[in-house]
Amino acid sequence: MRNPTYLEISRHRVFYFRWPLIRPGAAGSGTPTSLKISLGTRADSEALSMARYLSYVGQALMKQWSASSMRYDEIRAALKKHFQDALARRKSEIAAEGRLSVMHVGALQNGVGFAEEAIATGSDILPHISDESLAIGFAEKYDLPLAPGSRAFETFKVEMRKAYRAYCVAVLAHDQSFESYDFDETVIPSGSTFAKAATGPRRTLSDVAAKFVAEQKKAESWGTRTKQQKLQHLELLKEILGVEIDIAGVTPSDVQRVKETLLNYPRNRNKIEATRKLSIEELSKLQGHKTLGVRTINTYLQTYAGLFAWARKNRYVPENLFDGLSVKESRKQAEAAQREAFSQTQIDLILDELLNNRRSLINKDYQKWGPLIGLYTGARLNEICQIDLSDIKEDAGIWYFDINDEGDKKHLKNTASRRIVPIHDQLVALGFLEYVDGLRAHGQKRLFPDFSLSAKEGYGRALGRWFNDRFLVQLGIKSKELVFHSFRHGMVTKLLQAGVEENLAKAIVGHTRQGVTQKHYFKQGYTLAQMQEALRKF
Template identity: 85%
Template sequence: MRNPTYLEISRHRVFYFRWPLIKPCAAGSGTATSLKISLGTRVGSEALSLARHLSYVGQALMKQWSASGMRYDEIRASLRKHFQELLARRKSEMAAQGRLSVMHVGALQNGVGFAEEAIATGADILPHISDDALAIEFAEKYCLPLAPGSNAFETFKVEMRKAYRAFCAEVLAHDQSFESYDFDETAIPSASTFAKPASGPRHTLADAAAEFMAELHRSDAWVKRTEDQKRQHLELLSEILPGIHIDQVTSVDLQRVKQVLLNYPRNRNKVEATKNLSIDELLQLHGHDKLSVRTINSYLQTYAGLFSWAKRNRYVSENLFDGASVKESKKQAEAAQREAFSQTQTDLILSELLNNHRGLINKDYQKWGPLIGLYTGARLNEICQIELSDIKEDAGIWYFDINDEGDKKHLKNTASRRIVPIHDQLLALGFLEYAEGLRARGQKRLFPEFSLSAKEGYGRALGRWFNDRFLVQLGIKSKELVFHSFRHGMVTRLIQAGVEENLVKAIVGHTRQGVTQQHYFKEGYTLEQMQKALREF
């Protein structure tokens, strides 16, 4: 006789009935997972009859238990315990390894935004798994009486979204706490308050800045727009600190630079009232539009780059601008954190690109440009300068070879040079057929209608159409949501799906961190590894 799974025979040939207390309970959780009762018989038919009756009773009790659901305070307590453990783990990791990477900060910031949208609309928190599935997994892990479709189940999903939002915010707050120190006693200025002159010839700040710019121009490190921006930043620095040698710059000068930037007018040289004012006169201005915190920090990053270069060349012994930044207010940070399209917005964009409900898609690039952005996370100009010869295949995997070889192509940095598998969805939508049609017509570039702009590369037409018309017509245009949001979305969702950070960086063209990655992993990730990761998107 074949015994049912709930019947067992002891070494004395006595039948026992074993019944799971609840299916989700995992072994080793510290809670009994089953009930074992002796049936007091060695006769198989008797044991089977008794076991069937007991199993019926057990099923009825399980159904009643599940239907009873959970109290509201029990739901919150279970979520609190779960996310407290996750938070403690994150804090421990930061204590051992240091602060979060920019990529992880971005993912958490987007996580807050996605959770807020989920709370407001009932949408799923994560794009790759439904909230129903998350709730079921949670119930199974912690043995909770949550029956799908019950009131308790729906309440749990609502509270889960709130808890996830709070968790992301707590991790970000903990990371931000490392931004400063809090001492009980007044800090005593150290000898490093002032930069010590380095050995070697002395250079004025303006001369050093000019040499810095010339060297980077020769190395072709920046696109023209970025180079012009950096030059403007450095011209302002020389105006704030005129005639000074670079090795004479002190922390006092650093504070003056910050003071000027905090009151610096937007579009100073374009506004009649401000273009001829001196630095001291600018400091006295009131009621004008000022630079955003992000723009101020971009100036400070330029200055940090200059002083880092000067230190390498022994013009200074210390980079006083290293780590210099202006902290955003909570309101500003919240306004700037939504840089990725939400899942609802992504679905709307995708539907319009594929179905053209509003008649906005009139040219091939208006369809394929955003689709490539969505499914690769590539930069706008990287997409717009793709040549047909950059679409390649290796061992059955089609990929984009993103490079700066060809007709006036340009990449942001060395890490931008990479290969990216063509997503399965692009293949299914007929991308290869589109490219083959261009080859048949004798074209060399994927988007032959794009002309080169000195400041914006090949991406000007697509960027303007997408940002200023397409998003506006869809009703989702904001300062934070632009074509580049596809890139943030790719990073956010791959990290949320558990893809290793350096693999994400390899896909989107960010510099990988760590000695192992930079010096011993020069071959990089394989196409198979990247393809598997992209399938998580």
């Protein structure tokens, strides 16, 4: 018998089938390797028959392999087209509806971080779905010749992470482009109602500021801490411009003077003996002292922009001279000040310590349950720390937190913060309801009886300081960007990435929902069942 090239015989006269292949890692390079299979026979005719069949299969597989490969430039082109279309849709949405919400900005910023971690470590981009599943779905959607396990498939996953990062950055950059205008000043048409406002009755800055504050209090727009901050900002504005200045007579040069004062304004002015009694004029000449940070300066300017926006709507001023005024942060400053979500690796580390106490960091009940509630609800620190046992309720088999400001000196950030949040299945599985029953059995009224009220930090002072300044430090993951509030960022990000509707995510974490329908006709809000289903995607 004349043996084909793919049929070999060993020294023990056993026939082997050998089939030449091109390594997936060397597609197009021509570097040969082979597949060798024992046929388990010494009979010539049987070996030949089996080898012919296997050679047919081999040819079919090679043809399929050849058809299922993609060039590197084809992979990049496919990804570029996909994310170009996605970016165009986002731009269209912004053009129609306005700038991105705080939640979406945070989700995109976290998306950049997740993508960068995936690029560096080879991990999945999203916590709830593997990159392999994303790549397979992508290939099916666009009918791409990508075979799982192939070199092209692995290359696609790597490039997909880069493309997703670039997409998030591009959307954020487009949104940021609306931060200001590219002209020097606003021209007010003569004869307009705004121009006529300047000729009306004289209103002092002090009078208008008082009306502004009174309306915000009436509308309960500010929480206790925010109110204190706003009042402090407005007192400084009156000190700079004078309480008796006609608010309609404030000029661009006055506004510039306010900004320049803030740029040289000392930190903790009223706590330092050397600056406490100095006038604004004397402070402006001060040198060699620690000044306000950029983000703090911008919070002052935002307060003033809010005052003048309100004054413009009420026809006290012709225009808002503080509109768009800010101090631009450097990229380094912005990144340093931006809070981030914990990565999945960090969450795993935190959970391991909270549940197993390997470093003996958990000595009190609130040190375990406070962070766990933060992780599984996305609630604010003070919202968690002021929960009463009567706020833990059950309806139709669903246990939930009633987050409210009813009770002993409880307060919320705003009206949207008043909400109900289902208790996550994981909290129930970890024994949270048993912990609550134990407190009730001992006659306690509050979830965390150890906490006392702080004028500035509410009930959250003890947990916040322990978690941020000790717990994270001992775990080796402490940074300026990672704090207790990072649980909130993580909840928002993961809900949006899991496809939860934005307004439903906002209802869970207590952000103001957008749209006329949501604000005026959907007052009853989402059901507990809807929110529970969304939380199960976390």
